[in-house]
Amino acid sequence: MNMASDPVIERVIQLDAVHNFRDYGGYQTGGGSRLRSGILYRSAQHKEATPDDLERISALKLSTIVDLRGASERQQHPCARPADFTAEVLFSDGETVTQMAAPHIEAARHVETAEDAMQAMLSGYRDMPFRPVLVESLRLYFEALATRNGPSLVHCLAGKDRTGIAVAMLHNLLGVHADDIMADYLLTNVAGNIEARIAAGATVVRNNFGPQISDEAVRTLMTAHPSWLEAMFAEVNERHGSLRNYTEHMLGVTPELLSRIEQQLLV
Secondary structure, three states, rough: HHHHHHHHHEEEEEOOOOOOOOOOOOEEEEEOOOOOOEEEEEEEEOOOOOOOHHHHHHHOOEEEEEEEEOOHHHHHOOOOOOOOOOOEOOOOOOOOOOOOHHHHHHHHHOOHHHHHHHHHHHHHHHHHHHHHHHHHHHHHHHHHHHHHOOOOOOOOOOOOOOOHHHHHHHHOOEEEOEEEEEHHHHHOOOOOHHHHHHHHHHHHHHHHHHHOOHHHHHHHOOOOOOHHHHHHHHHHHHHHHHHHHHHHHHHHOOHHHHHHHHHHHHH
16 A cells, blocks of 8 residues: 555654644544544644644644643643644643553553563553543543534643543544544554654653563554554443443533534534
């Protein structure tokens, strides 16, 4: 396949120092509608954003940013903002992961091999939808999509795990095909400067937990894997019967709120 003509690859907004920035709208739904393009963005954190990056972000005219990171991450990695920044930033107080670090960093605590990393991330994905502060963050996300106008951005530290879960839940609720949900999630693995992102992750992981973590384990931690997202959906179904039940009972996505999200996002 010619990657330059791949509509999935074309979603990626190439920036110098903000990883994994892309449009997650545009997908068709089972009901014949389509998510609007140019209003739904996702990314990693923006601490190292260059002036050119900030200029490109400014051009998107973001009105809302939902930051899924915990308080420690926001303090350690404050996001750079354009000079004309006017978006409202929404976040929940407290920590959205148990060790005050991103899920892939948290998972590295007892990891040496790629298989260790796979199992640690599986466990994290099963647990993340039930962490209280992340639950509150996801509530903010869905409420913002229902009630706020203009383009929005949802992000975490690497833009792949917490952000990936949030986006996959939205896509599922709106009737996006499972193949497209997975394709959007896995776009992390080909979006932007992958090697730079993995190298940055390796530095953080090894600074926190030592040099014994293999290169293969780091690469595993810094990617997205189908089984992880599948494990998240399976755990939600096991505990609540369906994602729809989970989002209504845990996140407050009532039928009325979902209808408002559909009115805002579907064409």
